Amino acid sequence: MTGNPVDRWLSGTKLASGGADRLTKMQLATQLGHDVPPEVLSQWGHEIVIARRVVDQSEPAFIAEARRQGWSWERIADRLGLPAAEAAEQRQTVLEAELTRTHPRNLPGAWRP
Incomplete structure (x- = not known):
């Protein structure tokens, strides 16, 4: 795991893996109700x-x-x-x-x- 806060945050979601780019994953995570630190x-x-x-x-x-x-x-x-x-x-x-x-x-x- 990298030191990037986004990667750490996404690792706690179902979106951590997959082909979507990080911006898309962040958007989807918020739509799924994940709180954004x-x-x-x-x-x-x-x-x-x-x-x-x-x-x-x-x-x-x-x-x-x-x-x-x-x-x-x-x-x-x-x-x-x-x-x-x-x-x-x-x-x-x-x-x-x-x-x-x-x-x-x-x-x-x-x-x-």
């Missing part, structure tokens, strides 16, 4: 920040690669679950701003475990 809640928030950053970094790379391969904005919007081609185009600008806003240098408290 303060240190787990703190770690959970930290893991959400990390996961969000990974997605926010991955999405513009996906869009750039899709465009490089000739995908239309409409096809990109459809794949990303966006309502229209122009929404996919606008995502680039939104993501650039979000990546700047959430950079660890600009938001240090969110990055502390």
Whole structure:
């Protein structure tokens, strides 16, 4: 067992093993009525920040690669679950701003475990 409070907490649930990622397991554990200790809640928030950053970094790379391969904005919007081609185009600008806003240098408290 690791020293991670989430792993210790999850080990006391039926969700300790299985293929789901930790964020999903934490969500399911709360839905099953497991009480969340303060240190787990703190770690959970930290893991959400990390996961969000990974997605926010991955999405513009996906869009750039899709465009490089000739995908239309409409096809990109459809794949990303966006309502229209122009929404996919606008995502680039939104993501650039979000990546700047959430950079660890600009938001240090969110990055502390």
